Amino acid sequence: MRRAFLVIGALVVLLILGVLIGISLGTVKLSAHELASAILMRGDPVAHTLVWDLRMPRVVAALLVGSCLGVAGCLLQSSTRNPLGDPQLFGLGGGAAVMQALAMGGLLVIGNWTLFTLSVLASLVGAAAIAFFASRRGLSPARLALIGVSISVLAAAAATGILAESRVFGQQSLNFIGGSFANLAWRNVLPILPFLGIGLLLAFLAAGNLNVLVLGDPVATNLGAEPKRTRAIAIASSGVLGGAAVAVAGLVGFVGLLVPHLARSLVGHDMRAIFIVSIPLGAAVTLYADQAARLIFMPSEVPVGLVTALLGAPLMIYVARRVL
Amino acid sequence: MKKAFTALLSLFVLSLLIVAACSSSPTIVPTATPSDGGYPIIVTDFLGRSVQITEKPVRIVTTHPTATETLYRVGGTAVGCDASSVYPPDVQALPKVGSAYTISTEAISALSPDLILIESLTQANLVSALEPLGVPVVALRAASLDDIANGLTLVGEIIDDNDAATQAIVDMQDRIEAARGNCTGNKTALILISDAQRNIYAAKPESYPGSVAALINLGNPAAGLPDTGPYPGFALFTGEQALTSNPDIVFTISPAPPPAPRLSAVLLQTPGFNQMPAVKAGRVVELDPMLFLQAEGPRIADAVEEMLRLVNEVSY
Amino acid sequence: MLRLDSLSFASRGQKILSDVTTVIPDSALTCLIGANGAGKTTLLRVLLGELRAGSGTFYIDNTRASALSPKRIATYLAIIPQGIQPPPDFTVSELVTLGWSPPNRAFWWRLSAQERGSVQECITRCDVSQFSERRVEELSGGEQRRAWLAFALAQRKRYLLLDETLDGLDVLAKQSFFKLLKEVASEGKGILLTTHDLDLVTHFADKVVVLSGGRVNYEGPPIPNLQDLLLPASA
Numbered sequence: 050m051r052r053a054f055l056v057i058g059a060l061v062v063l064l065i066l067g068v069l070i071g072i073s074l075g076t077v078k079l080s081a082h083e084l085a086s087a088i089l090m091r092g093d094p095v096a097h098t099l100v101w102d103l104r105m106p107r108v109v110a111a112l113l114v115g116s117c118l119g120v121a122g123c124l125l126q127s128s129t130r131n132p133l134g135d136p137q138l139f140g141l142g143g144g145a146a147v148m149q150a151l152a153m154g155g156l157l158v159i160g161n162w163t164l165f166t167l168s169v170l171a172s173l174v175g176a177a178a179i180a181f182f183a184s185r186r187g188l189s190p191a192r193l194a195l196i197g198v199s200i201s202v203l204a205a206a207a208a209t210g211i212l213a214e215s216r217v218f219g220q221q222s223l224n225f226i227g228g229s230f231a232n233l234a235w236r237n238v239l240p241i242l243p244f245l246g247i248g249l250l251l252a253f254l255a256a257g258n259l260n261v262l263v264l265g266d267p268v269a270t271n272l273g274a275e276p277k278r279t280r281a282i283a284i285a286s287s288g289v290l291g292g293a294a295v296a297v298a299g300l301v302g303f304v305g306l307l308v309p310h311l312a313r314s315l316v317g318h319d320m321r322a323i324f325i326v327s328i329p330l331g332a333a334v335t336l337y338a339d340q341a342a343r344l345i346f347m348p349s350e351v352p353v354g355l356v357t358a359l360l361g362a363p364l365m366i367y368v369a370r371r372v373l
Numbered sequence: 374m375k376k377a378f379t380a381l382l383s384l385f386v387l388s389l390l391i392v393a394a395c396s397s398s399p400t401i402v403p404t405a406t407p408s409d410g411g412y413p414i415i416v417t418d419f420l421g422r423s424v425q426i427t428e429k430p431v432r433i434v435t436t437h438p439t440a441t442e443t444l445y446r447v448g449g450t451a452v453g454c455d456a457s458s459v460y461p462p463d464v465q466a467l468p469k470v471g472s473a474y475t476i477s478t479e480a481i482s483a484l485s486p487d488l489i490l491i492e493s494l495t496q497a498n499l500v501s502a503l504e505p506l507g508v509p510v511v512a513l514r515a516a517s518l519d520d521i522a523n524g525l526t527l528v529g530e531i532i533d534d535n536d537a538a539t540q541a542i543v544d545m546q547d548r549i550e551a552a553r554g555n556c557t558g559n560k561t562a563l564i565l566i567s568d569a570q571r572n573i574y575a576a577k578p579e580s581y582p583g584s585v586a587a588l589i590n591l592g593n594p595a596a597g598l599p600d601t602g603p604y605p606g607f608a609l610f611t612g613e614q615a616l617t618s619n620p621d622i623v624f625t626i627s628p629a630p631p632p633a634p635r636l637s638a639v640l641l642q643t644p645g646f647n648q649m650p651a652v653k654a655g656r657v658v659e660l661d662p663m664l665f666l667q668a669e670g671p672r673i674a675d676a677v678e679e680m681l682r683l684v685n686e687v688s689y
Numbered sequence: 690m691l692r693l694d695s696l697s698f699a700s701r702g703q704k705i706l707s708d709v710t711t712v713i714p715d716s717a718l719t720c721l722i723g724a725n726g727a728g729k730t731t732l733l734r735v736l737l738g739e740l741r742a743g744s745g746t747f748y749i750d751n752t753r754a755s756a757l758s759p760k761r762i763a764t765y766l767a768i769i770p771q772g773i774q775p776p777p778d779f780t781v782s783e784l785v786t787l788g789w790s791p792p793n794r795a796f797w798w799r800l801s802a803q804e805r806g807s808v809q810e811c812i813t814r815c816d817v818s819q820f821s822e823r824r825v826e827e828l829s830g831g832e833q834r835r836a837w838l839a840f841a842l843a844q845r846k847r848y849l850l851l852d853e854t855l856d857g858l859d860v861l862a863k864q865s866f867f868k869l870l871k872e873v874a875s876e877g878k879g880i881l882l883t884t885h886d887l888d889l890v891t892h893f894a895d896k897v898v899v900l901s902g903g904r905v906n907y908e909g910p911p912i913p914n915l916q917d918l919l920l921p922a923s924a
Contacts, residue, residue: 076613095616095648102644103612153571155633232571232612234644257796261787263776271737271763272844273792318778321796349601349609350572 053322056315060329064112067336071108072100074344107230110238110297111339112332114230115304117245117294119331120252120324121287122305123312127259127320128283129183131190132368135306136291139179139197143204144171145295150208165240165296172292173285175200180284184277205300228301228354230339237297244293251286252324255279259320301354303361304335310364334360416527419493419514420500426509429533430488436476436499438668439515439524440490446671447529448537453484460668482506488531515669517584521545525671541671548674552589552681560684561592563620563651565610566628566666567636572602573610573646580606582626582665585676591684594618612645622687623651624680628662635659658683690714691736691848691879695745696755698728698735705731707903708745713881713896715847718874720890720911721883723900724919729883730771732900733850738762750847760792767841771852775825781836782821785812788843808843815839815869831862835869848879855884867893887915 073084077099086092087100118136125134125141136142145168151157152164159167182196258279261269269276294301308331309323315330316322335353338360342353413427434453435441441458444451453468455476470480476499481489486508491499493512503510511531513524522542529538564576564583575595576583583593583606598608625636637657640646651657660666660683664676691713698706705728713719723729734740736747738759746755749765767788775784786800789808800808812818815835820828825836834854841849851870855863867889874880874895884890890897891911899907899918906918 076611077617098645098648099613099616102648103616106644153633154629155631158632229571232573232643232645234642236642253796257794257798260776261790263779264787265770265773267737267739267768267770268773270739270759271766271768272788272790273760273763275760275793319783324796346601349599350611 050319050322053316053319053326056312056326057329060326060333063333064329064336067333067340068108068112070340071111071336072104074340075099075104076347102234106233106235106238107339107343108336110230110233110241111336113238113241113245114294114298114301115332115335116328117241117248117290117331118301118304118335119308119312119327120249121290121294122307122331123309123320123324123327124252124255124259124283124287125179125305126309127323128255128262128280129179129190129193130263131193132310133190133194133306133365134309135303136287136294137201137300137302138194138306139287140175140200140204141172141179141197141288141291142295142300143175143201143207144173145169145292146204146208146300147171147211149295149299150211154211156211161236162240165244165293168296169244169289169292172295173288175204176284176288176291180281183280183284228299228357229352230298230343231350233297241293241297244289248286248290248293249328251282251289255283255286256321256324259283259324263320298353301335301357303357303365304331304338307357307361307364308334310368412533414530416511416531418511418527419520419524420497420512422500422512424509424511426488426531428487430486430509430531432484432486433488433490433532434470434481434484434486435490436470436481436496437490437492437513438663439492439670440513442668442670442672443513443515443521443524443528444490444532446541447525447532448534449528449532452486453481457667459663460672476502478502478506490528515673516581518549518588518673521669521671521673545671545674549588549677552674552677555681555685556590557685559590559592560621560689561594561619562586562622562624562684563594563618563649564624564626564660565636565640565646566607566626567639568602573615573636573643574602574604574607575610576626577606577608581669582624582660582676585665585673585680586624588673588677589681589684591680592620594620612643615645616648619649620651621656621689622684623649623657624660624665624683625657626660626662626666628666656687656689658687690750691881692748693736693745694747696732696735696742696747697744698731698740698742705903706735706742709900709903709905710745711898711905711908713848713879713898715879716874716877717895718871718880718882718893719896719898720894721881721898721900722885722887722890722915722919723883727900727919728903729900730852733768733852733881733883736762736850737766737768763792765846766848766850767844767846768850769837769841769852769854771854771856773837775833775836777826779825780822781812781817781825781828781839782808784825784836785839785843788840789845811839811842814842814873829862830858831866834858834862834866838866838869838873842873842878847877848881849873851880851882853883853885855882855886855889863889871895891915 073079079096083096087096090097121136122134125136125139126132148164148168148171178200179197182193258274261272261274262276262279266276308327312323312326312330316326338356339353342351342356412429413425415423415425417423432452433444433449435444435451435458436455438458441451441454441464442460445461451467453470454464456469456472458464468484471477489503489508489510491510491512493514500510514520515524525538525541529535564586565573567573577595577598578584578587578593586593595608601609627636637659640652640657646652664672693709693711696706696709709732721729735742738757742755746753748754754762785808789804812821815838817832817835817839820832825833828836855866863886870880870882871893891913894911897911898905901919
């Protein structure tokens with residue numbers, strides 16, 4: 050565990066650096082002095098708006114969404130004993146995506162908080178399906194992954210269909226690789242906090258037993274660990290976190306897949322260490338991916354999902370070859 | 374295995390680059406053989422294809438608002454059109470052959486057409502799909518004022534009513550000139566549209582709505598921006614860019630029909646955009662998406678007049 | 690002791706266990722033998738509470754256990770299931786530590802120094818202390834079994850159930866493992882081992898229970914010619 054704390058320390062430094070990048074770089078150039086004044090809310094009001102209403106919400110959103118996804122991935126992978134576990138891949142964000150599409154098409158006119166709550170509840174439907182299948186004896190990891198992919202593809206199709214019906218932008222091919230942190234106001238970001246809190250609370254309840262789950266259900270039961278209950282709590286937590294993440298940023302894929310593997314290579318195989326490191330690691334990966342998406346081809350932007358896919362897809366192929 | 378993977382990856386990236394380089398289309402100028410009213414005639418359409426029309430077409434099917442409106446503007450009529458064509462009002466009662474993105478060749482053939490008018494930029498793939506019908510297919514385009522004029526001429530030639538075509542062109546040009554004459558002062562207008570991912574794009578002068586604005590001498594803060602994002606003529610516009618631009622008036626286009634929210638309302642909540650002086654002062658106007666985006670063609674004159682009216686109505 | 694009284698279990702119309710009555714004593718190594726399909730694993734699963742007996746009952750130290758949940762029963766019995774795979778990357782000491790950990794432990798649970806000592810004792814008792822920091826998956830078959838035994842010991846339960854744990858070991862490894870089990874049993878554990886190795890059973894077991902066609906054909910001290918008892922009495 051000591052190594053975990055070292056890694057967390059390093060990540061905190063990276064995060065601070067990332068936040069600075071996020072608020073200082075952009076199409077509008079600010080000098081160091083202007084930046085400092087803007088942070089302190091002094092000087093040019095346009096600079097304040099730039100820093101506090103434009104760049105900061107985006108940075109904070111990336112951090113919070115990243116933590117949600119990293120933890121969700123960690124919980125899914127360990128509780129289903131499946132190295133491909135990822136909230137988007139397993140369809141846990143699917144229900145939320147459908148809600149988002151309904152809202153974007155104007156078919157659901159509701160306030161932000163209601164939208165968030167509905168998104169999380171809808172995601173829990175996908176979570177329930179995965180929990181059901183994961184508890185069945187003799188279901189290979191490959192099959193579970195396929196079930197999850199089917200759920201997520203179904204949800205993406207539904208969401209795409211809803212958007213196509215409402216003709217949101219004339220002639221475009223509606224590809225849902227999306228996910229974006231662009232144009233987020235504080236009111237779009239802050240509602241994630243209570244869900245992050247609930248999700249983390251549930252996660253901590255399950256996290257103590259994650260190591261034991263690896264031994265298989267019969268032995269885990271024999272140790273008194275109630276694997277079915279732990280698994281249910283872990284997957285429910287992933288559903289809450291995954292749903293809240295989609296409600297903010299849409300389908301940002303592969304972060305949940307990537308983070309636990311990265312954490313494992315940094316701190317070893319103790320699930321508790323991996324879990325605790327996933328929180329800042331998910332935040333860091335997503336923050337840097339979003340900054341890359343935003344800045345590399347400035348003033349154009351690449352969808353953040355593209356960057357995470359570039360990082361995560363090769364890993365997915367590697368893991369699938371090795372393990373499945 | 375690793376080598377194979379790297380080779381495959383490089384090939385993939387290379388093909389992406391090639392596709393990107395080839396996607397610029399050459400400029401085609403259509404021609405029609407000046408005729409003495411007799412058929413057959415040979416015309417060149419906007420895809421550069423030579424098409425032979427053996428006799429005066431009486432059962433014409435159109436697959437795009439540009440085609441529909443150009444045809445009707447020179448006095449022709451159709452026996453079927455796509456679902457997106459809504460002008461002139463007569464066409465709403467016509468049998469439909471699909472939406473502008475998914476045309477049904479079966480529905481077209483059921484109408485036994487003797488001519489099919491399509492759009493060249495988005496429906497070029499229809500040419501091969503319609504070949505089995507053995508019916509002449511002519512592609513039109515309305516990417517510029519010249520295009521529209523040439524399109525009117527072309528269709529006029531095809532249905533043997535050159536006078537109507539000439540008249541239509543003259544009308545159109547007169548109205549545009551009149552509008553330009555009524556322009557007051559140097560105003561700047563930012564035209565915005567949003568996509569499914571909450572990204573907001575600004576129409577550059579090269580786009581259809583941008584060219585309408587250019588015709589009445591409105592300045593465009595998006596001029597000179599690189600073509601970013603998937604839609605040619607539109608540039609991705611971030612909150613930061615909005616924060617530092619100060620157009621006199623903001624036009625918004627919301628292609629999705631109600632109940633989808635209007636972009637003009639969404640802008641009030643979007644950071645950066647809601648700080649523009651024009652937005653704060655309420656100088657945000659919704660444009661009709663059909664007129665200004667989806668039905669490019671002879672109604673450009675209507676669009677010009679409408680935009681001028683809106684510009685003049687707002688108090689600065 | 691574990692006292693089994695007329696346990697019966699049927700699944701899908703098939704009778705798997707019929708009227709199983711026997712006693713598994715404390716501080717002794719009891720071997721449960723029988724042909725494949727005789728019902729050995731099913732009996733273990735009934736004892737663990739995973740399966741509910743159709744009729745009959747069993748007692749653990751005079752507590753009526755047949756109605757208890759697997760979680761409650763887990764406080765008395767430790768199981769090493771058949772064919773168990775070691776968790777990837779775990780070292781022997783990490784595995785044994787897992788055995789020691791309390792159920793549903795909090796996220797921040799840590800071993801105290803004293804507990805670490807006790808865990809080490811289990812490891813030493815099973816003769817795997819030289820592999821303490823090595824990964825279980827890298828050890829030989831016999832060494833892995835010992836690591837699992839240490840894991841079971843660390844749970845500090847009175848009874849250990851081992852299902853075909855000797856499967857796949859060579860003769861020497863089997864012998865030394867049997868010896869170890871016998872020693873551990875005599876130190877105060879009631880061990881029930883299912884196995885096919887009749888010679889070693891005859892040599893090392895304190896008690897033998899023969900299961901044949903779901904019935905107890907013989908229970909008592911080891912006798913020669915046990916193989917004759919494997920066939921159902923009616924055959």
